[in-house]
Amino acid sequence: MDKFMFGRYIPGHSWVHKLDPRAKLVMSFMYIGVVFFANNFWTYLVMTALLLVSVLATAIPIGVFLRGLIPLFWLMIFTVLIQVFFGAGGHVYWQWGWLSVTHNGLTSAGLILMRFVLIILISTILTFSTQPLAIADGIESLLSPLRKLHFPVATLALMLSLALRFVPTLMDEAEKIMNAQRSRGVDFGAGGLRQRIKTIVPILIPLFVNAFNRAVDISTAMEARGYQDGEQRTKYRQLKWQRADTISFIVFVISLSAVIVIRYMS
Amino acid sequence: MATDITFNEVDYWYQAGSPYAVQALRDINLNIKPGSFTAVIGQTGSGKSTLIQHLNALLKPSSGTVTIGDRTIDATTKNKHLKPLRKKVGIVFQFPENQLFEETVLKDIAFGPQNFGVPTDEAMTLAKKMALLVGLDESLLKRSPFDLSGGQMRRVAIAGVLALEPEVLVLDEPTAGLDPRGRLEIMQLVTQLQSEQDLTIVLITHQMDDVANYADHVIVMAHGEMVKQGTPRAIFSDADWLESYQLGLPSATRFANQLIKAGFTFDPMPLTEDELADQLLPQLSKEGHDHG
Numbered sequence: 018m019d020k021f022m023f024g025r026y027i028p029g030h031s032w033v034h035k036l037d038p039r040a041k042l043v044m045s046f047m048y049i050g051v052v053f054f055a056n057n058f059w060t061y062l063v064m065t066a067l068l069l070v071s072v073l074a075t076a077i078p079i080g081v082f083l084r085g086l087i088p089l090f091w092l093m094i095f096t097v098l099i100q101v102f103f104g105a106g107g108h109v110y111w112q113w114g115w116l117s118v119t120h121n122g123l124t125s126a127g128l129i130l131m132r133f134v135l136i137i138l139i140s141t142i143l144t145f146s147t148q149p150l151a152i153a154d155g156i157e158s159l160l161s162p163l164r165k166l167h168f169p170v171a172t173l174a175l176m177l178s179l180a181l182r183f184v185p186t187l188m189d190e191a192e193k194i195m196n197a198q199r200s201r202g203v204d205f206g207a208g209g210l211r212q213r214i215k216t217i218v219p220i221l222i223p224l225f226v227n228a229f230n231r232a233v234d235i236s237t238a239m240e241a242r243g244y245q246d247g248e249q250r251t252k253y254r255q256l257k258w259q260r261a262d263t264i265s266f267i268v269f270v271i272s273l274s275a276v277i278v279i280r281y282m283s
Numbered sequence: 284m285a286t287d288i289t290f291n292e293v294d295y296w297y298q299a300g301s302p303y304a305v306q307a308l309r310d311i312n313l314n315i316k317p318g319s320f321t322a323v324i325g326q327t328g329s330g331k332s333t334l335i336q337h338l339n340a341l342l343k344p345s346s347g348t349v350t351i352g353d354r355t356i357d358a359t360t361k362n363k364h365l366k367p368l369r370k371k372v373g374i375v376f377q378f379p380e381n382q383l384f385e386e387t388v389l390k391d392i393a394f395g396p397q398n399f400g401v402p403t404d405e406a407m408t409l410a411k412k413m414a415l416l417v418g419l420d421e422s423l424l425k426r427s428p429f430d431l432s433g434g435q436m437r438r439v440a441i442a443g444v445l446a447l448e449p450e451v452l453v454l455d456e457p458t459a460g461l462d463p464r465g466r467l468e469i470m471q472l473v474t475q476l477q478s479e480q481d482l483t484i485v486l487i488t489h490q491m492d493d494v495a496n497y498a499d500h501v502i503v504m505a506h507g508e509m510v511k512q513g514t515p516r517a518i519f520s521d522a523d524w525l526e527s528y529q530l531g532l533p534s535a536t537r538f539a540n541q542l543i544k545a546g547f548t549f550d551p552m553p554l555t556e557d558e559l560a561d562q563l564l565p566q567l568s569k570e571g572h573d574h575g
Contacts (some may be wrong), residue, residue, distance in 0.1 A: 190381070195342050197455035199442060200374045202366060202398030219394070222384035226429060 026148050030078035032261060040262040045143045050271040052132050057283060060141040061131055067139055067272045075146050085141045093133050097231045110256030116226035149181035150238045151254070158256055172246055179235070187228060194223050243263065285317030286371050286450045286483070288338060295333055295507075299345050305332040309507045311347070315500075317425035317453070320477055320484045322494040322515075325504030326529050331487045332377075334504065335453050338485065339372040340365045352450075370399050374450030377456050379440030383428040388414065388439050391428050397445045406446070413442040414428040417472060434465045441469075445476070451483040452476060458490065466490075470497060495519065495533035495554035503528065515554055 028034075033041070048067070055061050072082060085253065086093075104122025111118040142242050143152070157174030164170050198219045295308035308330050315321050315338075323331050332551040337349050340356050351368055376382070383390035390483060392410035397403065414424055417438040429481045430440050437457070444452070454473065458466040474497050476482045488494060494501055494515055501518045503511040505528050511518060519525070520538070522532055531537070535556050539549050547566055552557035 128375055146451055193376065194382055196336065197374075197376045197379065199341060200339055200376070201371055201382070201395035201447065204366060204398075219382075219384045223381050226384075 025144065026082070027077055027145045029076055029146065031074060031146065032265075033071065033075040035261060036265060037256055037258050037262045038147050038148075038151040039158055039256060040258070040266055041143050041147055042152065042155045042159060044251065044266060045139050047269060047273055048139045049136050051276050052135050054277050054280050055132075056128070056280055059279050063272055063276050063279070066137055067269070068135055068142075071142050073143055082138060082141055082145075085103055085145075088136060089133075089137060093130060096133065097126045097130050100129050121135065133145055149184070150178050153178035154252065154254060154256060157264070171248075171250075174248075183228075183231070186231075187224065190227055191220060191224055194220050287317050288352075288451065289350040290337070290344075290373070291350070292348070293337065293344040293349060294346045295337070295342060296345045297333075307507050308337075308344075311509050313502060313509060313512060315482050315483060315485060316451070318477075318481060319500055320474075321500045321502060322498035323436060323485065323487045323502045323504060324489070324491070324494060324530060325431070329504040330507040331504050332455060334505075335374060335455060335485065335487060338451065338453050339374055340368045346416065359525040366399075367442050370447050370455060371449055372451040373444040373447045373455040375441050375444050375455065375457055379444070379457075380428075380433065380436035382440055382443070383436060386427060387425050388428050388431070389424040391439060392442045392446050395443055399447065409446050409448075410442070410449075410563065413446045414439070416445065416476075417442045418468070430465040434461055434468075437465075437469070441472070449482070449487065453485040453487075455487045456489065457486070458488070458493070460569070467514070473497070491519070491531050491533045492535075492555075495535065503530070519554055521553065 027223055048064075054183060056066050072079060101122050102119055103120060104114045104125045106122075107120030107124075109119050148153075155172055156177060157170055160168070160170045160173070198216075199205065203216050203219060205223075206213065290313045292310045293311040294306055296307065297307055302473065308517070311334065313349055319506060322333065327330050333342065337344060337356075338351070340349070340351070343349075343356055343360055344360055348355050350356075352369060352371060356365075356368075383391050385394060389407060389410050392413055393403070393406035396406040402410065411421075411424065415421070419435065419438050419442065423435065428436055431439065440551045441454075441457070443558055457473070458469050459487075461469065470493055473484060473486065477484045484497075486493070486498065498515055501511075501515050502509055503518060510528065511524075519532055519536055522536075532540070535552050535553050535558065539547075539553050539559055539562075542563070543549065547563070549562050553562055
């Protein structure tokens with residue numbers, strides 16, 4: 018699991034680390050939404066520039082971000098190949114039966130790859146620079162207007178923070194179980210697909226059993242301390258919107274609006 | 284055909300080559316002799332668990348070499364063909380009950396040998412033998428491992444490793460979380476395995492009494508380094524030094540130290556209850572005589 022960087026928090030004190038999680042969430046979602054408007058060189062240039070500035074503002078080495086892309090490498094290759102071979106229209110460069118490489122196919126493959134990378138990197142900025150619990154707090158705060166519609170915002174936030182809290186724990190546990198089964202002669206990653214699927218069972222069953230046991234323990238501990246679902250509770254960590262948030266937010270809104278304007282102008 | 288294990292200048296880095304690299308082992312040189320009982324002690328985070336994962340090549344040294352029997356492992360060793368080592372050196376990890384997954388106790392114990400190509404019926408016979416050896420009742424064998432008590436589950440897990448018929452058995456805190464009786468039973472099982480099955484034992488423990496009672500060689504780890512090794516008597520001879528690594532003395536030795544302040548003398552310092560009693564008895568009867 019050493020190499021699994023995607024979705025991990027990297028402690029720091031940069032401009033981005035200090036931003037309000039709500040600001041980061043909204044900016045990331047706006048960015049992801051606008052990625053789909055980008056359709057030509059200039060729009061992608063603005064999007065890439067905005068992303069690069071954000072990456073630099075996290076003070077985390079770019080290499081670490083790129084390593085976050087590695088686990089998704091095959092998914093990206095696969096999508097690109099599908100686009101290259103099945104995208105139709107425009108000049109035909111190469112054809113074999115129903116497979117063909119066309120101008121439009123290549124263009125859309127390029128666009129998809131670009132969008133893929135941009136979306137992954139912007140979400141990576143969010144997760145690298147924000148503690149999971151802060152993200153959960155941010156989501157809760159952003160969803161709080163839904164309370165008026167009797168939507169169980171607090172419950173949802175609790176589920177979310179519990180789930181996020183146990184991601185690293187479960188990953189550690191999975192590694193321990195894998196080591197134990199390896200010591201009993203399991204060969205992970207060897208043999209054909211059937212063989213590989215069979216080696217997952219000795220990991221998944223103990224992992225699930227442990228997760229359920231842990232869940233029971235936590236709920237008992239929470240009840241023992243008088244936890245009541247849906248109560249109005251105050252927060253230890255107060256979210257505070259500061260000037261840096263406003264400034265970053267304005268930069269994002271202007272750049273992203275520019276992308277939309279460029280798209281419809283040209 | 285005994286397997287001995289030698290570490291030669293072993294370093295290990297977690298996440299080597301990344302900005303988050305952490306050195307977990309530093310220049311480890313040690314030898315584990317066939318048939319010996321080695322205890323590894325040290326604080327949490329001292330590198331004990333990383334060390335034992337080198338014993339069956341779950342981890343490969345970042346530099347230096349580990350020799351297990353006739354195989355030498357270094358940083359460039361390919362992951363293929365390491366499997367035979369897992370059969371030679373069986374590891375019982377901390378809280379091994381977390382590795383159980385099969386429908387029945389018997390099937391779970393037989394899982395290991397089957398991975399090494401032992402035919403099903405033979406593996407089942409072996410599993411039954413090991414279950415009885417670790418003291419599981421025959422009536423439990425057809426039950427689901429998840430229906431058993433914590434202590435019984437641990438025995439199932441230990442039997443599952445023993446079923447590999449290893450030459451070296453490594454146990455990482457096998458008595459953690461058990462009651463005193465369960466602890467004693469597991470430790471008696473371990474010594475019985477050493478003497479009757481000719482197993483080499485490597486035990487990670489925080490129980491200094493277990494070290495004093497059972498081990499013949501002790502390795503002290505601190506901050507990823509092996510800071511001392513020797514017989515239990517040599518290790519426990521310097522209480523202040525142990526204290527500086529937040530390690531204690533066996534309870535018999537601690538008690539003897541208090542008795543010295545009350546005027547008793549010991550030579551050598553007792554490590555176990557029996558040794559303490561043997562030296563104390565003559566002094567007590569003499570004292571009784573003086574006063575009488």
